[in-house]
Every structure is written in C-alpha cells, then in structure tokens.
Amino acid sequence: MKNQLRLKMCLFLFSCLMAVMAQAQSFVLSGTVQDENGEPLIGVNVYVKDKPGVGTITNVDGHFTLKTDRGDKLQFTFIGYSTIEYLALKAEKNLLIKMNPDAEMLQEVVVEAFGAKTRKISATGAVTSVDVASLQLPATSLANALGGRVAGIISMQSSGEPGKNISEFWVRGIGTFGYSSGALVLIDGLEGSLNDVDPADVESFSVLKDASATAMYGVRGANGVVLVTTKRGKDEKLQFKVRANATMSWLKRLPEYCGGYEYAKLANEALAVRGDDPKYSQKELEIIQYGLDPDLYPDVDWQDVLLNNSSWQQTYYASAQGGGSVARYFISLNYSNESSAYKQDKNSRYFKDVAYNTFGIRANIDMNLTKTTTLYFGVNANKTINNLPGSEDTDKLWSACSKLTPLSIPVVYSNGMLPSASGTDDLASPYVNLNHTGLKTKDYTNSVYTLSIDQKLDMITKGLKLNVQGAYTSKEWFDETRKVVPELWYYDHRDANGNLAGTRQSVAQTVQYSKYQDLYRKYYLQATMTWSRQFADVHNFTALAHYEMSDEKTASKSVDDGVENSMLAIPVRYQGLSAKLGYNYNDLYMIDGNFGYTGSENFQSGNQFGFFPSISVGWVPSNYQWVKNNLPWVNYFKIRASYGLVGNDRISSKRFPYLTSINVSNSGATAWKY
Numbered sequence: 001m002k003n004q005l006r007l008k009m010c011l012f013l014f015s016c017l018m019a020v021m022a023q024a025q026s027f028v029l030s031g032t033v034q035d036e037n038g039e040p041l042i043g044v045n046v047y048v049k050d051k052p053g054v055g056t057i058t059n060v061d062g063h064f065t066l067k068t069d070r071g072d073k074l075q076f077t078f079i080g081y082s083t084i085e086y087l088a089l090k091a092e093k094n095l096l097i098k099m100n101p102d103a104e105m106l107q108e109v110v111v112e113a114f115g116a117k118t119r120k121i122s123a124t125g126a127v128t129s130v131d132v133a134s135l136q137l138p139a140t141s142l143a144n145a146l147g148g149r150v151a152g153i154i155s156m157q158s159s160g161e162p163g164k165n166i167s168e169f170w171v172r173g174i175g176t177f178g179y180s181s182g183a184l185v186l187i188d189g190l191e192g193s194l195n196d197v198d199p200a201d202v203e204s205f206s207v208l209k210d211a212s213a214t215a216m217y218g219v220r221g222a223n224g225v226v227l228v229t230t231k232r233g234k235d236e237k238l239q240f241k242v243r244a245n246a247t248m249s250w251l252k253r254l255p256e257y258c259g260g261y262e263y264a265k266l267a268n269e270a271l272a273v274r275g276d277d278p279k280y281s282q283k284e285l286e287i288i289q290y291g292l293d294p295d296l297y298p299d300v301d302w303q304d305v306l307l308n309n310s311s312w313q314q315t316y317y318a319s320a321q322g323g324g325s326v327a328r329y330f331i332s333l334n335y336s337n338e339s340s341a342y343k344q345d346k347n348s349r350y351f352k353d354v355a356y357n358t359f360g361i362r363a364n365i366d367m368n369l370t371k372t373t374t375l376y377f378g379v380n381a382n383k384t385i386n387n388l389p390g391s392e393d394t395d396k397l398w399s400a401c402s403k404l405t406p407l408s409i410p411v412v413y414s415n416g417m418l419p420s421a422s423g424t425d426d427l428a429s430p431y432v433n434l435n436h437t438g439l440k441t442k443d444y445t446n447s448v449y450t451l452s453i454d455q456k457l458d459m460i461t462k463g464l465k466l467n468v469q470g471a472y473t474s475k476e477w478f479d480e481t482r483k484v485v486p487e488l489w490y491y492d493h494r495d496a497n498g499n500l501a502g503t504r505q506s507v508a509q510t511v512q513y514s515k516y517q518d519l520y521r522k523y524y525l526q527a528t529m530t531w532s533r534q535f536a537d538v539h540n541f542t543a544l545a546h547y548e549m550s551d552e553k554t555a556s557k558s559v560d561d562g563v564e565n566s567m568l569a570i571p572v573r574y575q576g577l578s579a580k581l582g583y584n585y586n587d588l589y590m591i592d593g594n595f596g597y598t599g600s601e602n603f604q605s606g607n608q609f610g611f612f613p614s615i616s617v618g619w620v621p622s623n624y625q626w627v628k629n630n631l632p633w634v635n636y637f638k639i640r641a642s643y644g645l646v647g648n649d650r651i652s653s654k655r656f657p658y659l660t661s662i663n664v665s666n667s668g669a670t671a672w673k674y
Helices: 002-024 103-107 211-220 260-274 282-290 302-306 395-403 430-435 625-630
Strands: 026-034 045-048 055-057 063-069 073-077 084-087 092-098 109-111 117-119 127-129 153-156 168-171 184-187 202-208 225-230 239-250 310-323 327-339 355-368 373-389 438-456 464-483 488-494 500-506 512-535 539-558 572-585 589-600 609-619 639-644 662-665 668-671
Touching: 045 063, 055 063, 084 092, 109 127, 109 202, 184 211, 211 225, 211 572, 211 589, 211 609, 211 639, 260 282, 302 395, 302 430, 373 430, 395 430
Parallel strands: 026 092, 184 225
Antiparallel strands: 026 063, 045 055, 045 073, 073 084, 109 117, 127 202, 153 168, 202 225, 239 310, 310 327, 327 355, 355 373, 373 438, 438 464, 464 512, 488 500, 512 539, 539 572, 572 589, 589 609, 609 639, 662 668
C-alpha cells in the first residue's frame, strides 16, 4: 500500500512539474522599436518566423507586446529599413530594438508593366513592391491579406460566409464606374484572380497605381494593375516545405434580441402609446411567460437556432523546389476547408455541411535549351466546391432571422409539422430553409497552361531580349441543385378537441433536380522585346515593345434543356501594342515615356482602338554628393511627376453595350419593338 501511495505521489508531482515546464515554454515579450536616431517607429511588423498569422504591429509609441515560445525567431520588418531577427529565450518587458535604413532597398528590383524589371530608385511611376512575407497568412484568399498591408489598396469583405468571404479591393479607390471597378490582376503575365494563388506560391507582388505605370495596358489599366509572379525552380538542392494551419473564428458581435415575454409586453406598450388595444391579453402574457403553449406562443431565439458561436478553417500546403544547371522546377499542392457557422440539423435527410473547399496544384518548369535560350512550361489548376442549402439564397436566412419575432412560429410544431409564417418569403422559417429545402453544390474548375521561350539577342546588340508566350485557359462552372418544397403549416388556434388548427402554406413536392453549366476558354499570345544598356557608367537606357492578342469565349447553358445563351457564344477579342522608352542619368534624373494602343470589341467599329500615352520624370536630390556630405540625416529623397491617359472597356456585363436595341436572353437575341 505504501509503495502504491508513493508511486501515485511521484506521478502527481511529475505531472505538476511537466505542466509548469510546459507553461514556462511560453512567455510574453514587450518592447519598443526605434530608428537609428532613437525615434519610435510606428507600424513595424513584428511576427514569428515560420509561424504564419502569429504577430502584431507597433503602436504610436513604437511599443509592441507578443506572446511567443522559447526558441522562436521574431522578425521586425518596416519599409525602408533592414529586417531585424531576434531569438526569444526569455520573457522581456523593456526590449529595445534598433532598426537601421536599408541602403540595399534602393537597389531592390521591382516588377513593372509586362514583367519588365527595374531598380526601385529608377522607377518614375507609382509602383509599390509588397513584402511577400507579410502576405503569409492563413486567409481564405490572397485578396483577404491585402487590406491594411499594401499602401494605396482599399479592401472590403462584405460577408463572412464560406465562398462569399472573398475581399473586393480597389487601387486608390474606385476610379471608374460600370461593370467592374476592380484592378486588373495578372499572374505570371496572364489575367487571373488572386483567389487562385496560394500566398506561399508568391515570389513577388507589385501594384501599379498611376497612369504612367498602367498606360501600356490601355483599355484595361484605368483601375490599377496588380502583378503577381509565382515561384520558380532554382539551381539548388531539393527543398520541401510543408504547412498545416487550423484556424477557429468566433462571431464577435451579434445583435441581442429580447425574449418572447419581453417582446409581448413591449408590443402592448407600443400599441398603448398609439392609442390602440393591446395585442396580448393578460392570460396570453402568462402563457408566454411560463411557456404553457410553445406551439401557438413559442419563445424562439432565431439567432441561436441559426448560428453556432464559431467555425473552423483548415489549410494544408506542400511544395518542392530545386533543379540543376539545365532544368529547374517548382511544384506545389494546397487544400483548404472552411466550414460555416450555421447550426445545421444532422438528422435531416438533406444534411451536407455548408462549406467551402479549395484544391490547387501549380508546376513551373524552366529548361535551358542553349546558353541563350530558355523554355518555360507552367500549369496551374484550381478547383472549388461550395455546398449550400437548396434555397441557395442564404441572405434570406438572415432576413428572416431579423424579421421573425420570438412569438411568430416555433422551430417545429409538436405534431412534427414544419412551420411557415403567413406573409412573404422573408418570413419563412430560417430553420426550414437551412435544413429542409434540399441542397446545392457549386463546382468551379480553372486550368491554365503556359508555354514561353526567352531568347537573348546579344549577337544583335548587347542587352536585347525577346520573350514569346502562349497560354490556354479553361474554366468550368457547374451548379447542381436538388430543391425540395416541404409541407408547411401555420397554426393560429386550436379546435374544440385541443388540436392545432390553421392553414397549410405549401404542399410537399418531389425533388426538383437541375444542372447548369458555364464553359470558358481563352487563347492568349504575346511577344515582348526588351533592351537595357549602360554607357559611360552614368547613362542608362531601357526600351520595351510589346504585342498581345487574345480570343475568349463563354458558353452558358442549362444541362437539362440544352438552351445556350447565343450572345455569350460570340468570341471576345482583344489586341494591343505597347512601347516604352526610358533614360536614367546616374540615378539623379529619370524620364520615361510609354504608350498603349489597344482595342476592344466592346466598342463600336471605328472606335474600338484607343491611344493611351504617358510621360513621367524623377529627380533624386539625395544622390548629390554635397547632400550626402552636409545632410547625412537625409537617407533617401525623391521627387517624381507623371501624366497619362488610361481607359476602361468593362462598362457593362453584356456584350456590345453600345447596341441599345439588343435584348439578351437564354433563347437568343431579339430586337426591341419601338
């Protein structure tokens, strides 16, 4: 007995010791970040290396507080300053971090229009190069990570529901009106969506903001341009990267609704103020207060019926990168599952989690065919599956939740019948719409195949390069719906036998099955010639000429009846020619001139092409030697000015918006009768 008691005591003490040791592994770090002159730095990013999403920013006093684990590496990043790493070994309350200006930042290469690269100090247009590390967050979409992290970008997320929680964003606000006011997004030179890129795949991220930076895109550059370059293979040993994230989201703020008894009393008071008779008698108030008849006088918190307090998101990512002197490769896989906060009835025969699932694969392969010729082949495929209730319009769930009173209808009648309040669709039971109207699946697949050749033409003149790229894009939207209309009742009294009596609002119908499919394909061809040359160590010239053409087509039809929208079947074609010439004198004076001559079929014949020129200049006084000698506190000072014209052809969601006599329908195009 004594030995057993000693053993138990030892185990107890050992478990307590382990708990204390485990707790000691985590601690809080607090401190201040200052510049080289001892001034506090505001907005410095402080995050734990290799732990996406774990971090904070400094406040107006340069102060930060962060909970971390022993052995974590903290990174301090701020635009214009060298990154600082700090190894966390123990708790600190007055940690002081000094950051120094990054002289190499001025030599940083930024990506401009059509993939042209230039040093940051030489850029005369409004170009922002984003720190890719700041985008490594467990977000649903790369677009969701932009808000508050990229200067000049305004981001807004209109919903938190899986599949709808993708942020919209604008560069320097809304610049045009019409069908689309969002920025043009180019991924490896091809038009795409940030939703199709995993943040871990991004090598560089640039935002072109003003007319001098976007004029070469012509009719597509008015709202800014986002350039994303994905990772490529390296002449290094094979490297594997694996990441797994689990994120729990809580509903932070929800409206508070009063209970049935309180609502009834307030309703009577409101009617009394108006001089009307009370809606609920004293007897009815007692029935409501004590829950004596939950069928006719229920007390339902519809928000509690509809929602859980939290939801989960899981993301998984794996990549392989490597290669040799001849061939290099980068391959990545990603998967994400995001559940909703809806409280679903798992006993329903149509139960299927309202969720948003994404799958993605990317492969970039580079091969040196000769010393001057490089071949590139890229594949990017994405698939999303969005599960919804059969009623599909989940906005009605929220509408009914806010409009139904606690006394309107019960969740389910005691006789097993499903309820529906008399009136419009907005007063239908959110419980019924969520769990007993069937189910719908939205399936989206996107595939992009790219082939390009880079050829150095130094044999003609030094610094001359040619790139020819062709691409094929295929997209498919497939909606499958099994819609159910259940038998619904509204009981408002009891008969002489005490049974519920009322009106049948709908008769049960058999499952209505439907399928709808959209198909999209696009062919794209471009050729870009660039030239860069330096003379006498101070005269730097750059030139670029670019031609592109594309042909895209969308077919939209119901799989059941085979009817196709004939207007969508007409191909959409773009064509454009762009050029740029730049001069830089010793990193002191810069001037760039460029233009875009682009055409779109959205405009009538004779007005399909437009000319969009721009000019920009830059001056860097901080590079004068006398400034460096006499004003050492001036690290970098640049003045630039620009003027240009840009355009927008996305003025309507319909084809040929200039033709007011066309009415588009599933059966084709018909003329209006005057």
